[in-house]
Amino acid sequence: MEEYAVIFNQYLNHKGLKLTKPRRCILDTVFSMHTHFNAEELYDKIRGKTSSISLATVYRTIPLLLDAGLVQRALRSEGRERYEHIFGHPKHIHWLCRNCGDLMETDLNTLYPILEKQAQDLKFKPESIELNVKGLCWKCIPIENEKQSDEK
Amino acid sequence: MEEYAVIFNQYLNHKGLKLTKPRRCILDTVFSMHTHFNAEELYDKIRGKTSSISLATVYRTIPLLLDAGLVQRALRSEGRERYEHIFGHPKHIHWLCRNCGDLMETDLNTLYPILEKQAQDLKFKPESIELNVKGLCWKCIPIENEKQSDEK
DNA sequence: TGTAATGTTGTGAATGATTTTCAATACAAA
DNA sequence: TTTGTATTGAAAATCATTCACAACATTACA
Ligand SMILES: [Mn+2]
Ligand SMILES: [Mn+2]
Ligand SMILES: [Zn+2]
Ligand SMILES: [Zn+2]
Numbered sequence: 001m002e003e004y005a006v007i008f009n010q011y012l013n014h015k016g017l018k019l020t021k022p023r024r025c026i027l028d029t030v031f032s033m034h035t036h037f038n039a040e041e042l043y044d045k046i047r048g049k050t051s052s053i054s055l056a057t058v059y060r061t062i063p064l065l066l067d068a069g070l071v072q073r074a075l076r077s078e079g080r081e082r083y084e085h086i087f088g089h090p091k092h093i094h095w096l097c098r099n100c101g102d103l104m105e106t107d108l109n110t111l112y113p114i115l116e117k118q119a120q121d122l123k124f125k126p127e128s129i130e131l132n133v134k135g136l137c138w139k140c141i142p143i144e145n146e147k148q149s150d151e152k
Numbered sequence: 153m154e155e156y157a158v159i160f161n162q163y164l165n166h167k168g169l170k171l172t173k174p175r176r177c178i179l180d181t182v183f184s185m186h187t188h189f190n191a192e193e194l195y196d197k198i199r200g201k202t203s204s205i206s207l208a209t210v211y212r213t214i215p216l217l218l219d220a221g222l223v224q225r226a227l228r229s230e231g232r233e234r235y236e237h238i239f240g241h242p243k244h245i246h247w248l249c250r251n252c253g254d255l256m257e258t259d260l261n262t263l264y265p266i267l268e269k270q271a272q273d274l275k276f277k278p279e280s281i282e283l284n285v286k287g288l289c290w291k292c293i294p295i296e297n298e299k300q301s302d303e304k
Numbered sequence: 305t306g307t308a309a310t311g312t313t314g315t316g317a318a319t320g321a322t323t324t325t326c327a328a329t330a331c332a333a334a
Numbered sequence: 335t336t337t338g339t340a341t342t343g344a345a346a347a348t349c350a351t352t353c354a355c356a357a358c359a360t361t362a363c364a
Contacts (some may be wrong), residue, residue, distance in 0.1 A: 016310095017311075017312090018312085018313085020311090020312065020313085022312080022313070023312090046320075053314090054313070054314045055313075055314095056313080056314065056315080056316095057312085057313060057314075060312090060313090077313090079321095079322080
C-alpha cells in the first residue's frame with residue numbers, strides 16, 4: 001500500500017471510519033494529479049475510470065483528506081475551492097497573475113524562521129499556512145505597460 | 153473630502169464612473185468599520201442609516217473598492233468572502249484559531265525582503281499579498297490536549 | 305446462522321452567496 | 335428638450351456545495 005494510503009487508512013481508523021472502495025479511488029485519483037484541482041475536476045477525472053463515484057461522495061471525502069493532512073486548500077478561483085495533495089510536497093508560495101491566470105510556486109521554507117518566531121510570541125500552534133501573492137507575471141508586465149500608455 | 157474618498161473618486165473618474173450617493177455611502181461605511189466584514193454585514197450596517205441601499209449595489213461596489221486598492225479580501229469564512237479596508241493599514245498576517253474562531257493579526261513587514269527577493273527572481277510584480285495561518289490559539293491548545301488524552 | 309447496529313453511498317432536492325436581468329432613474333451634454 | 339450613458343433596486347437566475355433519505359455493506363454478537 002502506498003504511504004499516503006497508509007496514512008489515510010490510519011486516519012480513518014482513528015475516526016472509526018473505513019477505507020472503502022470509493023474513498024480509495026478518490027484518494028488515488030488525488031495523488032495521480034499533480035496540479036491544483038477543484039471538486040468537479042476531480043469528479044471528472046474519476047468518471048473516466050471503471051468505477052464511477054457520485055459527486056456527493058467526492059465532496060464528502062475532500063474534508064477527510066484535508067483533516068488527514070494529505071490535501072490542502074489552494075488558491076480559490078472562479079468561485080470554487082481548489083485543492084492540492086501535499087504529502088511529500090514542500091509548502092510553497094502561490095504567485096497568481098491577475099492578467100493571464102498563470103500560477104507559479106516558490107519555496108516557503110525561507111520564511112519559516114520568522115513565522116515561527118511570531119507564532120511563539122502569539123503562543124499560536126500553526127497547522128496550515130497559505131501564502132498567496134497576486135499581481136502580474138513577467139509576460140504580462142509589458143502588456144499592462146502598453147495599456148497604460150494607450151490611455152494617456 | 154477624506155483621503156480615501158479622494159482616491160476612490162480618482163479611481164472612478166479614471167474608469168469613467170461617478171462617485172454617486174450610494175457608492176459614497178458604502179465607502180464611508182466600509183471605513184467606519186474596523187473589523188473584517190462580509191457583504192451582508194456591510195449591508196446591515198448601511199440599513200441602519202437614513203439612506204437605504206440594495207444588497208445588489210453593495211455587491212457591485214465591493215469589486216470597485218478592491219480594484220481601487222482601498223479594500224482587500226481577508227480570510228474567507230463560513231462560505232462567505234470577507235473584506236477589510238486597507239487604506240492606511242499596514243499589511244498583516246492573519247492567524248485563525250480553528251477551534252474558537254479567534255483571529256489575530258501580526259506584522260507582515262519582516263517578511264518583505266524575502267518576498268521581494270523571490271518576486272525579483274520570478275520577474276513578478278506583486279500587487280496584493282495574503283498570508284493566512286490556521287491552527288490553535290493559546291486558549292485552545294490546552295483544550296485540544298485534553299481531548300487527545302480523553303481518547304486514549 | 306440470523307439479526308441488529310452502524311457506517312456508506314447515489315440520487316435528487318435544497319440551500320444560499322453571489323450575479324444577472326431589466327425596467328426605471330439620474331444626470332450631463334448637445 | 336432630446337439623447338445617451340451610467341446607475342439603481344427588485345426580483346429572478348446561477349451554481350457550488352450540502353442535505354435528506356432510502357438502499358447497501360459490513361461488522362458485532364445473540
Ligand atoms: Mn500549489
Ligand atoms: Mn485583517
Ligand atoms: Zn500573466
Ligand atoms: Zn482558539
